[in-house]
Amino acid sequence: MASLNPLTSNLDQRKAKHLLRRATFNFSKNQLNSFIGLTPESAVNSLFTPTTNTLAEPYDPLPADAPDGFWTSATALPNSFDNQPRKRAIVTGWWWYNAMNETSLKHKLSFFLHTCFTVAKDDGAGAATYYYDYLRLLDFYAFGSIKTLAKKMTLDNAMLEYLDNTRNNKNNPNENYAREFLELFTILEGEQIGAGNYTNYTEIDIQQAAKVLSGYKKQEDRSIIDAETGLPTGYINEELHDTDNKTFSAAFGGATITGRETPTDILDELSDFVDMVFSQEETAKAYCRKLYRYFVKSNWDEEVETDIITPLAQELISNDYNIEPIVKTLLCSQHFYDADDTDSSDEIIGSIIKNPMQHLSEMCAMFNVTYPDPNTDALNFYNTFFYRFIHNAYFSYAGMGFFSPEEVAGYPAYYQEPLYDRNWFSSNTIIGRYRLVESFIAGENTISNGDTYALLDTVKFVEDNIVNASDPVLLVTEIADLLYPEAIDEDRTNYFKSFLVEEGFPDYYWTGTWNNYLSSNDNVTVKIRLDALITAMVNAAEFQLM
Template sequence: MASLNPLGTNLDLRKAKHLLRRATFNYTKEQLDSFVGMSATNAVSSLTTVSSNTLSEPYDPLPVGAPDGFWTSSLQLPNSFEGQGRKRAIATGWWWYNAMNDVGLKHKLSFFLHTCFVVGKDTGVGSATYIYDHIRLLEFYALGNIKTFAKKITLDNGMLNYLDNSQNNKNNPNENYAREYLELFTILAGAQIGEGNYTNYTEIDIQQAAKVLSGFKSRADRSDIDPDTNLPMGYINIDQHDTKDKTFTAAFNNQTITGRSTESGIFDELSDFVEMVFAQPETAKAYCRKLYRYFVKSHWTEEVETDIITPLAQLLIDSDYEILPVVTKLLSSEHFYDADDTDATDEIIGSIIKSPLQLISELCSMFSVTIPNPTTDPLNYYNNFFYKFIHNSYLNAAGMDFFNPDLVAGYPAYYQVPDYDRHWFSSNTIIGRYRLIESLIEGKNTIGSGSIYTSLDTVLFVKNKIPNASDPNLLISEIADLLYPEAIDSDRTNYFKTIIVDEGFPDYYWTNAWNQYISSNDAITVKTRLDALITAMINAPEFQLM
C-alpha cells in the first residue's frame, strides 16, 4: 500500500542521494555525508530554511569599458538598454548561480513554480528587467503560498505582457490569460464533455474570468510596488475594467463575483476569482499531481492516486495552499523512498531522466568546478561561461530553452503524455548532453566553440573525494556511489576498470600510477586515464537517471 507515513529508518547513502538530487540543484559529497544517518524528517526540515541569495542582482559586463552593470536597479526605463536578449539570459544566469549556492528547496521550488505558471523570457515578456522581477516573484513564493502567488502573478509585468492581459479591456476582451490561467496554471481543463465544455470549466467561465481580469496593465517604468513583496507590479486602469457582475457556470457552483469600480474593489474581484478557483478540489489535485511528477515520478497507479495524491491534495487545502506542508510530507514519506512496497517493477529511485539543468548543476557541484566568480570576474561568468556556453550552447543543444519554453504549457517533460521526462533524452539532445562533460574537462566549448573559462579537474576530484583511489575496483565503485542512484555490480566495475587498467594488466598497474602521482605530484599519467574514466561514467546510462 502506498504510504505517506514518515520513513521509519535513517537515511543511508542511497536514500540521501535520492533526496538531495530531487530537492536541490546543489549536489555535493559533503552534503551527502551530512545527510547520511539523519532521519528523513530532519533532513527535509533542514532544506526548508529560507536562505538569502548569494547574488543580490544580475550584472551585465557589456559593453566592455562602460558596462551596463546593475541595470535592473537603474532609474532608466528597462527598454532603454541595448542587448535585451543577452540581459534576459544574464538574469537566468543570476538565478542559476544562486541555485548552485543554495542547499535548500527554494530554487527547486521556484523552478517548479516556473513550470506551473509559464512565461517565455524571449517570447513576449518584454524588457530583461521584467524577467528578473518575475523570477524574484517565483523565489518569493517558492516556500510560501501557491494561492497567494496565483493572485500576485496576475499583476506581474512580465506575465501581463506575455499573455496579453495588458490588452484586455471591457470593450475589447482578450481571453488569452484567462484561458491559460484555468487550462494550464490552476485547475486544468479535465476531459472535454461537450462543445466548449470541459470537466472543470466551460468557455463561458473563461469569458467571465476575462472580464474579472480586464483593465490590468503592465507598468513600463516599474513605479508601482507591491506592498507585500516589495516587487514591481502592474496597475489597474479602472476605466478599462468591466464593472458588471460576473456569473460563472455550475462548474463553479454558479458563483457570481460582484463587479466593482474602484481600485481596491477590483483587487477584491481578483481575490474573489482566485478564491473561487482554489476552492475547487480539482485545483489542489492538479498541483499535487504536478508536485508528484516533479519530485517523484512521471507515471503512477490508481493506488498512488488514492493513497498519495488525494491525501496530499486535502493537506494542501487544509493548509490553505501553503506549499511546504505538502512538500515536506511527500519528501519525508515511505513512498518517496520506495519503502512502502517490494515491487521492483515500479521503482522510484532512479526513475526520472535528469533535465539538462539538473545534469549541469550536478556536474558543477559534485566535481567542485571553479565557476568564474560573477562578482570579481563578471565578464567571464555572465558573458563567456554562462551566456555563450551554458545558455546558448549546452542548454539549447540539450533541449532546454532556459526559462523560455516553446509553449505556454511549458517544457514537454512536465506535461506531455506519455513520455514526460523521456523528452529530455532523444537523438536531438544526446550530443549536447554527452559533450557537456567533454567541454568541462577540456575547458572549451566542444558543442560550439571558444573557451569556457573554467575546467573540471578529475585528478583533484579523485584525490579530494575518493578515499580508496589507489585500488581501481574501489575507485570505480566509490565514484559510482556518488554519481549513480544505485550501486553498480562487478561486471560494470570491470567494464569501467578497462579504461584505467589496460585489459590483461594487473590492478597494481593503476595502484603504482596513482601512488607515483601522490609522491611526485606529476599527474600526466593518471589525468589521461581519469579524464577518460569520468567521461565514460558520466555519459553512461546510469548517470542520466536520478
C-alpha cells in the same frame, strides 16, 4: 500500499542521495555526507531553512567601456537598455548561480512554480528587468501559498505582457491569460464533455474570467511596489475594467462574482475569482499531480492517485495552498523513498531523467568545476561562461530553452504524456549532454566551439574525494556510489575499470601509476586515464537518472 506515513529510519547513502538530487541543485559529497544518518524530517526541515541570495542582483559587464552594470536597479525604463536577449540570459545566470550556492529547496520549488505559471523569457515577456522581477516573485513564494501567488502573478509585469492581459479591456476583451489561467496554471481542463465544455470549466467561464481580469496593465517604469512582496507590480485602470457581475457555469456551482469599480475593490474581485477556482478539489489535485511528477515519478497508478495524490490535495486545501507542509509530507514519506512496498518493478529511486539544468548543476557541484566568480570576474562569468557557453551552447544543444519553453504549457517533460521526462533525452539532445563533460575537462567548448572559462580537474576530484584511489575496483565503486542512484554490478565495474587498467593487465598496474603520481606529482598518465574514466561514467546511462 502507497503510504504517506513518515519514514522513521535514518537516511543511508542511497536515500540521502535520492533526497538531495530531487530537492536541490547543489549536490556534492560534503553535502551528501552531512545528510547521511539524519532522519528524513530533520533533513527536509533543513532544506526549508530561509536563505539569502549570494548575488543580490545580476550585473551586465558590457559594453566594455561603459558597462550597463546593475541595470535592473537603474531608474531608466527597462526597455531603454540594449541587448535585451543577452540581458535576459544574464538574469537566468544570476538565478542559477544563487541556486548553485545554496543547499535549499527554495530554488527547486521556484523552478517548479515556473513550470506552473510559465513565462518564457524570450517569447514576449518584455524587457529583462521584468523577467528579473518574475523570478524574484517565484522565489518569494517558493515556500508560500500557491493561491496567493496566483493573485500576485496576475499583476506581474512580465506575465501581463507575455499573455497579453495588459491588452485586455472591457470593450476589447483578450482571453489569453484567462484561458491559460484555467487550462494550464490552475484547475486544468479535465475531460472534454462537449463543444467548449470541459469537466472543470467551460468556454463561458473563460469569457467571464477575462471580464474579471480586464483593466490590468503593465507599469513600464516599475514605480508601483507591492506592499507584501516589495516587488514591482502592474496596476489597474478602472476605466477599462468590466464592472458588471460575472456569472460562471455549473462547473463552479453557478457562482456570481460581483463587479467592482475602484482599483482596491477590483483587487477584491480578483481575490473572489481566485478563491472560487482554488476552492475546487480538482485545482488542488492538479497541483499535487504536478508536485508528484516533479519530485517523485512521471507515471502512477490508481493506488497512488487514491493514497498519495488525494490526501495531499486535501492537505493542500486545509493549508490554504501553502506549499511547504505538503512538500514536507511528500519528501518525508515512506512512498518517496520507495519503502512502502516490495515491488521491484515500480522503483522510484532513479526513475526520473534529469533535466539539463539538473545535469549541469550536479556535474558542477559534485566535481567542483571551477568557473569565474561573478563578484570578481563578471565579464567571464556572465558573458563567456554562462551566456555563450551554458546558455547558448549547452542548453540549446541539450534541448532546454532555459526559462524559455517553447509552449505556454511549459516543458513537455512536465505535462506531455506518455514520455514526460523521457523528452529530455533523445538523439537530438544527446550531443549537449555528452559533450558537456568533455568541454569541462578540456576547458574549451566542444559543443559549438569557443571558450568555456570552466574546468573539471579529474585528478584533483579523485584525490580530494576518493578514499581508495589506488585500488581500481574501489575507485570505480566509490565514484559510482557518488554519481549514480543505485550501486553498479560487477560487469559495469569491470567495464569502467578498463579505462584505468587495460584488459589482461593486473590491477596493480593502476596502483603503481597512482602511487607514482602521489610521489612525483607528475599527473600526465593518471590524468589521461581519469579523464577517460570520468567522461565514460558521466555519459553512462546511470548518470542520466536521478
